[in-house]
Amino acid sequence: MYAAPQTRPMLAGALAAASRGWHVFPLLPNTKRPARPDHSADKCTGTDPRCRNGHAGWDARATTDETRIRRAWADDAPTYGLGIACGPSGLVVVDLDTHKPDTEIPEPWNRFGITTGVEVLDHIAGARGGTITRTFTVRTPSGGTHLYYRAPEGSRFGNTAGTIGWLIDTRAHGGYVVAPPTIIATSTGTSCYTVVEDRPPAPLPMFLLDLLGHQHRPTPAGPTRIPASTDRLPAYVKSAVTQEAANVASAPAKQHNTRLFVSAKSLGQLIAGGVLDEHTAYDALTTAAHSLMGPGCECNPREIDNTIRSGFHAGAANPRTPNPRENSRKAA
Incomplete structure (x- = not known):
């Protein structure tokens, strides 16, 4: 289970994620920003111990090592949030947002009365004869949804922003997601990321494979066999x-x-x-x-x-x- 006890919940959440093979790193309290490094690549002086052999960004620092995780969320930094580096974790995370008030709804979604990324993805899946497989699912503070899928072996997807559909982004190599039980500041106060379906990530649905440019290759003709x-x-x-x-x-x-x-x-x-x-x-x-x-x-x-x-x-x-x-x- 991905449950985090009330004592040191962020550390517990980081360890739970790492136990699934997900590479984690700390975020600054109440934000979505990486806590380390505290400098950009163009301002790297090499004095940071992790940058002695060249600049090491958040992706290079993400880890599954328990000792490093306990050190990152030590007693003096218990409120650091939790980030998961998608690429090294073998994940493609589909980020489904919600329509912001006072912003225009593009067509054809306005005509269909669609206002959420979940509805957009459902519509696209139906149009392509696909299914949205049940998988590890997170509710975001804004009311959006993160669907964690397992990337195909040998694939290397990047990030997308709106290319699959309105209100739909994806995070893979070069991207990260804020993970439960992180708390962030919002316009109405503070809110947390919450697991709403705790199950192993399912394989990336085939219609999404197609949309991301990795066509599923049919099995060659041959004797009938069961995979x-x-x-x-x-x-x-x-x-x-x-x-x-x-x-x-x-x-x-x-x-x-x-x-x-x-x-x-x-x-x-x-x-x-x-x-x-x-x-x-x-x-x-x-x-x-x-x-x-x-x-x-x-x-x-x-x-x-x-x-x-x-x-x-x-x-x-x-x-x-x-x-x-x-x-x-x-x-x-």
Whole structure:
């Protein structure tokens, strides 16, 4: 759990974040600004111990080392806030803001009556046949939302500001987020960052991968197989993935697309229920569908991709979290 006790809550929060492999650093009290270094690169004299071999900014100082963390949030600095360096932490954080009063709402969002980044992201996901996977979620003092996602291995995303959509920024390499239980000063007083959904970060949703320029590559055609990632799933979820993949692989002629959509919709319900990640389901269905391609079949990678995404989106409207006992009774 990401709970911070009332005694030394900032230190506890920093240690909890580091235990997840997230690289942390202190922020000046009541602000979003890094506490160290106290100088910019162009004014670095090399006298700071960490700058002896060149200027070391907040990103170079971020750490998971418990000794350094305890020293950073020592007794004389208990009110320092908490920053998480996204790049070295393997995170892509989606920052969803809210509409500021007395500012213009751009089109088409004004026409749709949309005023929050959450609504904008939901609209974009729907338009692209994607789902907003449940993940580690933080509420910001301004009423915004931070969605913490796991970056794909080998990727190196930068930061974006409004390029995905209105009120949507992302933080990755070169960026950081203010993390719970940091307290900052606002126009109405002080407020804190709060965890509203405490779960391991989910893989970055595929529609966001596309928007950030890292296209998901479909699995090459070959024998039907279930991805190794299903080994980490609960038995009843793995069984559902295996069954739906088998349903697709055994689809009779002229029913390939229909069978794929139905299976994708079924697994989309589990994705929305938070018991299955989108990438595992996508890989299983893609592999099964690609095994059908051949003479007399009109399936192609693009059509398969579109059908799976459409099925996931349709399934997201009815989230499902199966009861393992019910599943066992059915199997019996």
